[in-house]
Amino acid sequence: MKGIFSALIVPFDESGNIIEGSLRKIVRHNIDVCEVDGLYVNGSSGENFLLSTDKKKKIFEIVKDEAKDDIQLIAQVGSLNLDEAIELGKYATELKYDCLSAVTPFYYKFDFEEIKDYYFSIIRETKNKMLIYSIPFLTGVNMSLDQFEELFVNEDIIGVKFTAADFFLLERMRKRFPEKLIFSGFDEMLLPAAIYEIDGAIGSTFNVNGKRAKEIFQLAQDGKIIEAKEIQHTTNDLIEKILELGLYQTIKEIFHVKGIDAGQCQKPMKNFNPEKRTDVEALVKHFNL
Template sequence: MKGIMTALITPFNEDGTLNDKGLREVVRHNIDVMGVDGLYIGGSTGESFLMDEAMRSELLKIVKEEAGDAVTLIAQIGSLNIEEAIRLGNEAKELGYDALSAITPYYYKFSFEEIKSYYERITEETNHPMVVYSIPVLTGTQMTIDDYGELLAIPNVVGVKYSDTNLSRLTKLKELYPDKVFYGGADDMLLQFIISGADGAIGSTYSLLGKQAKALFDALQNSELKEAKNLQLEMNQVIAKMESIGVYQTLKHVLKEQGVDAGFMKFPFKELTDDEKRQASEIVDILASGK
C-alpha cells in the first residue's frame, strides 16, 4: 500500500448525475498514463461530501469495475452519519477494495473520545483495513502524537492519510509506529513529506502530475536528492497555478484538454470562467513541454 496514489476526481454530468463514461476514462488515465500505484476514491477531491449515499455507492462500483486489481484501491467512506459510513465500508469490502478510509468527524467540535469511538465502531463493524483521514485545515480536528497512537492501536487501523504540515510530528509518528503506513497529503510538499518519513502520498494533482510524483518518490528511494528537488520545483509551478484558479476545476479542464472526459463540477461548485479557462490551458502547454 505504499507509493503514489491519486485522490480521484469525480466527473459529473451537467445535471449533477455521475458521468459513468468520464469516470472510467479518468480511472484509465491514472492507471495507464500516469502510472500511479493506487487510487483514493471518494475524498475531498472527489466531491463526495456533496453526494448522497446512493451516488457514493455507485462511484465505488464503477471505479472497482474499471480498475479491477491493477492498482491499490482505498475507499473513503467517512460520513457524519455513522450508519452510512458502515454501509459504504461493508460495500467497499465486498467489492474488493484493499482498504477503507474515513475522515475525522467534522463540523461539530467532537472530543477525541468521540472521534476514537467513531473509528472503533467503523472498524469493528466492517473488519477491514482502515486509513485514518486527518485533514485539520478542513475539519478543525488537531490531534497529538498520543491521540494518533490511540487510533493506530485500534484493530484494523493500518495508517494515516496525514494532510497536515506539521512534519516533525509525522517524523515522530513514523519512528514510533514503523509498521503503520503514512501518506503525505500536500502535493507541493511531497519531497518534504517523504524525507520526513511518509511511505507515499495521496494527492489531487496526480491526475496530471502522477509521472513526476512517481519519479520524485523513486529518486528519493535512490538518494537522488537533487533530482527530487528539481521535480518538486517543476510540480510546484503547475500546482501554484492550479491553486490560483481553483484546483478541482482546473484538474477537470486540463484533463478535458488532454482528451479525458472529466465532466462538470457538482453544485454549488462553479465552473471556470472563459478567462480562467485560458489560464488553465497554460498548464496544458507547461505539461506538454515537460518544463
C-alpha cells in the same frame, strides 16, 4: 500498500449526475498514463461530501469495475453520519477494496473518545482495514501523538493519510510507529514529507501529474534529494497555477483539453471560467501533461 495514489477526480454533468464513461476514462488515464500505484476513491477531490449515499456507492462500483485488480484501491467512507459511513464501508468491502479510509468526524466539537469510537465502530462493523484521514485545516481536528497511538493500538488501523504541514508531528509519528503506513496528503509538500520516510502520498494533482510525483518519491527514497527538488519545483509551479485557477475545476479542465469530458463540479462549487481555457491549454503544453 505503498506508493503514489491519486485522490480520484469524478466528472459530473450539469444535473450533478456521474458521467460514467468519463469516470472510466479518468481511471484508465491514472493507470495507463500517470502510472499511479493506486486510487483514493470518494475523498475530497471526488467531492464526496456533496454527494448522496447512492452516488458514492455508484462511484465505488464503477471504479472497481474499471480498475479491477490493476492497482490498489482505498475507499474513503467517512461521514458525519456514522450509519452512512458503516453502510459505505460494508459496500466497499463487498467490492473488495483493499482498505477503507475515513475522515475524522467534523463540524461538531467531538472529543477524542467520540472520534475513537467512530473509527472503532466502522472497523468492527465492516471487518476491514482502516487508514485514518487526518486533515486538520478542513476538519478542525488536531490529534496528538499520544492520541494517534491510542488509535493505532487497534491492529486494523493500518496508518494515516496525513494532510498537514506539521513536519515535527510527522517525524515523531514515523519514529514511534515504524510499522504503520503514513501517506502524505499535500502534493506541494511531497518531497519534505518523503525525506521522513513516508510510505507514499495521496493527492488530487496526481490525476494529471502522477508521473512527476512518482519521480519525486523514488528519487527521495534513493537519496537523490537535489534531483527530487528540481522536480518538486516544477510540480509546484504547476500546482501554483492550478490553485490560481481553481483546484478541482482546473484539473477537470485539463482533462477536457486532453479530450476527456470531465464535466463540472457539484454545486455550490462554481463552474470553470471559460475565459481561462487558453491558460489551461498553455499549462498542458508547458508542463507536458
